[in-house]
Amino acid sequence: MATVAEEATVPAEKPAPPQEEVSKEAPESHEQPTPAPEAEPEEHQHHVLEAESTDESNTSDFDYDSLYGTDEEGASATTSLSDSVRNYRYENGRRYHAYKAGAWVFPNDEIQLEQMDLFHHIFMLRLKGKLFLAPIEHPQKIMDVGTGTGIWAMQVAEEFEGAAVMGNDLSPVQPTWVPPNILFEVDDFNEPWLHTPESYDFIHSRDLHMAVDDWTNFVGQVYEKLKPGGWYESQEHTVEITSDDGSVPEDNVLKAWVRGLEKISDLIKKDCHPHKYIDQKMKDAGFINLHKEYFKLPIGTWPQSKVDKEIGAFNLVNMLEAAEGFTLKGFTEILGWEVPVVQKMIVDIRKNLKKKDFHMYFRFCVIYGQKPE
Numbered sequence: 001m002a003t004v005a006e007e008a009t010v011p012a013e014k015p016a017p018p019q020e021e022v023s024k025e026a027p028e029s030h031e032q033p034t035p036a037p038e039a040e041p042e043e044h045q046h047h048v049l050e051a052e053s054t055d056e057s058n059t060s061d062f063d064y065d066s067l068y069g070t071d072e073e074g075a076s077a078t079t080s081l082s083d084s085v086r087n088y089r090y091e092n093g094r095r096y097h098a099y100k101a102g103a104w105v106f107p108n109d110e111i112q113l114e115q116m117d118l119f120h121h122i123f124m125l126r127l128k129g130k131l132f133l134a135p136i137e138h139p140q141k142i143m144d145v146g147t148g149t150g151i152w153a154m155q156v157a158e159e160f161e162g163a164a165v166m167g168n169d170l171s172p173v174q175p176t177w178v179p180p181n182i183l184f185e186v187d188d189f190n191e192p193w194l195h196t197p198e199s200y201d202f203i204h205s206r207d208l209h210m211a212v213d214d215w216t217n218f219v220g221q222v223y224e225k226l227k228p229g230g231w232y233e234s235q236e237h238t239v240e241i242t243s244d245d246g247s248v249p250e251d252n253v254l255k256a257w258v259r260g261l262e263k264i265s266d267l268i269k270k271d272c273h274p275h276k277y278i279d280q281k282m283k284d285a286g287f288i289n290l291h292k293e294y295f296k297l298p299i300g301t302w303p304q305s306k307v308d309k310e311i312g313a314f315n316l317v318n319m320l321e322a323a324e325g326f327t328l329k330g331f332t333e334i335l336g337w338e339v340p341v342v343q344k345m346i347v348d349i350r351k352n353l354k355k356k357d358f359h360m361y362f363r364f365c366v367i368y369g370q371k372p373e
Helices: 071-077 110-126 151-159 215-225 253-268 278-285 306-334 339-353
Strands: 046-049 078-080 089-091 094-096 141-145 164-169 182-186 200-206 226-237 288-298 360-370
Touching: 089 306, 094 306, 110 151, 110 226, 110 288, 110 306, 141 151, 151 164, 151 182, 151 200, 200 215, 215 226, 215 278, 226 278, 253 306, 253 339, 278 288, 278 360, 288 306, 306 339
Parallel strands: 046 078, 141 164, 141 200, 164 182, 200 226
Antiparallel strands: 046 182, 089 094, 226 360, 288 360
């Protein structure tokens, strides 16, 4: 039986506790209300999510303004969450983001959010409970770019209770009951970042393939916002489905699926393979102490190792749940396929994902580097 190659050793830690079901009612604020700024065009607004703290006694001690820099730099670009941000689009039974509609080709509905949280669990299993691998010590400000469900940002906020944590995303889908040291905002990271230069100790991003317009610009903005000595860590899973023993034929629907995603990526001009060059972009920007490492994420229970078998079981469920969301909009709207044809392909994808004689996996790439002191 095929086995997954042994991965690099990562110090084990306790996995983060599961999120609890929460209330959406916000407690009374202890701070004076801030007057709403003048409205800006939607394409360049930052919508601040008013998160409900799990510790009301501490909220007045947390300087949320420090996340955005000085009033002159950030106030004019932040607004209260508007109805338009939640005016979601619905296509073929799936829900998509409203802010910068179409910029992200995957859904933001509950099905997709649950799948994203499951993926987070898989990443944590692979990294043995660690949220990151960079040698971070006592960070004061942390940014999670493209935070998604917010699960990584919330767990890092719990790990570093003294740090101010900010997560941004196109969709306001994060919980409202969160640690007191975290804030979420609706924002497009492809636009200029309005945060104060050299103000963050740690910036993290995960799975931004097919989302970033220009990786040179993106890495440059990360570098600018980091303090001297600060760290950036990129975590990207690869799109290609592969096997070491050739058990997945090149003419299989799974390979055709990947080729379709690559074509979509080319058409929307947002690369689906940034893991290949992010480290070079970081080096060019001035980062030092660069580290790049790949980990295998098996699909299915074919591995012999107990850990890999567990990861593979979770990842199979993950891929079965992700198949429709990863496929429907891109193949119909961008490639121009008919909906019934795409739905038939999704059925075939799920059928082949469950084949036990396919010893398949994709990889998880972790890259981190430091801004010089």
